[in-house]
Amino acid sequence: MLRQGLILLSDSDLARRIATSAPGAKTVARRFVAGETVEDGITAAGALNRAGFKVTLDYLGESVERREEAQAAADTYLDLIDRIQSEGLDANVSLKLTQMGQDIDDAFLRANVGRVLERARAADMFVRFDMESSRHTQRTIDFFRTAWDEGRTNCGLVLQSYMRRSEEDVRMANRLGARVRLCKGAYREPPEVAYQDKPDVDANFVLLMKLLLAEGNYPGIATHDDAMIRATRAFAEERSIPADAFEFQMLYGVRRDRQNVLRDAGYRVRIYVPFGEAWYPYLMRRMAERPANMYFIVKAVLAESPFSFLVRDGREPG
Numbered sequence: 194m195l196r197q198g199l200i201l202l203s204d205s206d207l208a209r210r211i212a213t214s215a216p217g218a219k220t221v222a223r224r225f226v227a228g229e230t231v232e233d234g235i236t237a238a239g240a241l242n243r244a245g246f247k248v249t250l251d252y253l254g255e256s257v258e259r260r261e262e263a264q265a266a267a268d269t270y271l272d273l274i275d276r277i278q279s280e281g282l283d284a285n286v287s288l289k290l291t292q293m294g295q296d297i298d299d300a301f302l303r304a305n306v307g308r309v310l311e312r313a314r315a316a317d318m319f320v321r322f323d324m325e326s327s328r329h330t331q332r333t334i335d336f337f338r339t340a341w342d343e344g345r346t347n348c349g350l351v352l353q354s355y356m357r358r359s360e361e362d363v364r365m366a367n368r369l370g371a372r373v374r375l376c377k378g379a380y381r382e383p384p385e386v387a388y389q390d391k392p393d394v395d396a397n398f399v400l401l402m403k404l405l406l407a408e409g410n411y412p413g414i415a416t417h418d419d420a421m422i423r424a425t426r427a428f429a430e431e432r433s434i435p436a437d438a439f440e441f442q443m444l445y446g447v448r449r450d451r452q453n454v455l456r457d458a459g460y461r462v463r464i465y466v467p468f469g470e471a472w473y474p475y476l477m478r479r480m481a482e483r484p485a486n487m488y489f490i491v492k493a494v495l496a497e498s499p500f501s502f503l504v505r506d507g508r509e510p511g
């Protein structure tokens with residue numbers, strides 16, 4: 194219930210305006226978002242690289258309706274790619290097609306993302322297309338297929354285990370040799386298209402993980418769930434799949450203890466580092482995944498109020 198409510202709020206313009214102007218809002222966001230500028234993203238990526246993690250940088254933004262905004266987002270990605278290259282970072286980029294104009298028009302979207310893919314290819318860099326809600330799934334896959342068939346093979350997809358169709362999509366990506374990030378899925382979806390219960394989502398995750406590890410091209414297993422991580426490690430061991438044939442991926446600020454454990458055990462771990470001013474919907478999806486994160490919000494708001502003495506214990510959610 195709370196999860197559904199938080200996901201609904203992530204889409205609300207009014208809630209966004211109230212939440213982003215609330216005292217303490219930026220402090221809360223900083224737990225999960227590296228900052229607002231390219232420089233902030235680059236700084237966080239450098240620190241993570243030095244700590245032994247790979248990075249994917251995401252310039253926050255989605256559901257963009259104005260061409261100038263979508264164009265500016267693509268320009269920011271060009272800048273980001275240049276900065277990653279000049280700093281010699283072990284990082285690639287993740288982007289959302291609705292930030293690049295997917296809801297505006299197809300030709301415009303192609304031109305905009307085409308610029309990013311070209312710049313990335315010149316820098317020998319990979320570009321991940323994040324997966325959004327099911328309204329965009331087919332169009333995102335079609336867009337990816339067109340780019341791939343045109344020879345732009347430095348891009349890859351995200352597939353979500355809550356989607357009933359994902360097995361087909363994983364098999365298609367494996368046939369192409371395309372890189373897939375597997376995650377559970379973060380949006381509110383109807384039962385016709387998506388599994389609703391955690392055991393079903395998890396069982397499908399394990400099935401898809403096995404298909405990707407056995408037949409795919411360098412998959413990213415994106416989860417903080419111990420059971421999913423254990424299943425992945427066990428399957429890799431059973432099939433003698435080397436630790437450099439796949440990577441684990443986790444979100445910035447989420448389960449840092451697990452990130453360290455996997456790195457120390459010799460696995461590749463990539464951290465998804467979001468930055469930018471449009472952090473509200475991203476943050477609300479993180480709250481929906483773990484409502485205990487709400488404690489963090491309450492604490493940050495109280496800390497800037499006359500009641501700050503109530504929240505001096507320094508605890509933070511995992």
Ligand code: FDA
Pocket residue numbers: 322323324325351353376377378379380415416417418419421442443444447448464465478479480482483486510511
């Ligand atoms: P699950 O939600 O079952 O959580 C397992 C445990 O992990 C929880 O009990 C809790 O301890 C911990 N945990 C999970 N989320 C947490 C949080 N926010 N804060 C604190 N603890 C948390 N989704 C999507 O639809 N499209 C996409 O493109 C992406 N991209 C993406 C990239 C990467 C690198 C990751 C890790 C995730 C995504 N996601 C995503 C989000 C994904 O779909 C999913 O919503 C979250 O990862 C939560 O699912 P888990 O697999 O972590 O398991």
